[in-house]
Amino acid sequence: MTDDRITFHYAPQTRAFGTRVLLEELGVPYDLHVMDTRAGDQLKPDYLAVNPMGKVPAISHRGSVVTEQAAVALYLGDLFPETGLAPALDDPRRGSYLRWMVFYGSSFEPALVDHAMKRPPLPRSTAPYADYETVVATVNEQVRRAAPFWLGERFTVADVLWGSALFWVTNFGIFEKTPEVAAYIERVISRPAFRKAQADEAALIAARDAAA
Ligand SMILES: N[C@@H](CCC(=O)N[C@@H](CS)C(=O)NCC(=O)O)C(=O)O
Secondary structure (H helix, E strand, O other): OOOOOOEEEEOOOOOHHHHHHHHHHHOOOOEEEEOOHHHOHHHOHHHHOOOOOOOOOEEEEOOEEEEOHHHHHHHHHHHOHHHOOOOOOOOOOHHHHHHHHHHHHHHHHHHHHHHHOOOOOOOOOOOOOOOHHHHHHHHHHHHHHOOOEOOEOOOOHHHHHHHHHHHHHHHOOOOOOOHHHHHHHHHHHOOHHHHHHHHHHHHHHHHHHHHO
16 A cells, blocks of 8 residues: 655755745645754665655655655645646646746756856856856846746746745845845745745754754
8 A cells, every 4th residue: 555645854944945835835734754954864874765865855655755856846736736836737837837847956056056166167068057147047037027926827836946946045145136036036935835834944943953
């Protein structure tokens, strides 16, 4: 028999926060497996058996493991079609949806990290994302188009990924917080799901620090 409960492998103050926001947006039950990355929980054999990268987020569901935040988000959105948060296969927004979800992990993050670490730019033909400037300009153009949300009128899983990510990268000072970017972030983080995930994470950190 397969296990229909979702186990969410999570650690505070990490990329797993966006998954937590998504689970709140979906309003579905899940079991939280909390790890402390500062204590190295993610590198212990039990968790390396789940994700050999020792990274969060990940989920275990029906005997399978899903890692990589964009894949986790795509999986959860499709698992709960009744929430309307993931454009369905026959939705005209589906192509754009997949494009932006995958672009996040395969182009945006690598471009930002390479740039923040001051790595010498790769030749355009070798870099998986062409060049940093084009990535930034393309994302800013999409933010300008986000009216009010990433794919148009309706809030989707893409907003959870991009809204949470832009929130962090602007806070870290590695992506410019233009007025349009700030307004888009605000539309995502003012939602009850984001606020609840923030409050839950703050409570968890407070309890952890009090116990230390
Ligand atoms: N490619 C992964 C990256 C996940 C990732 O880097 N997670 C960090 C937290 S933000 C992590 O688990 N760090 C723990 C460690 O490296 O030991 C994804 O998109 O999910």
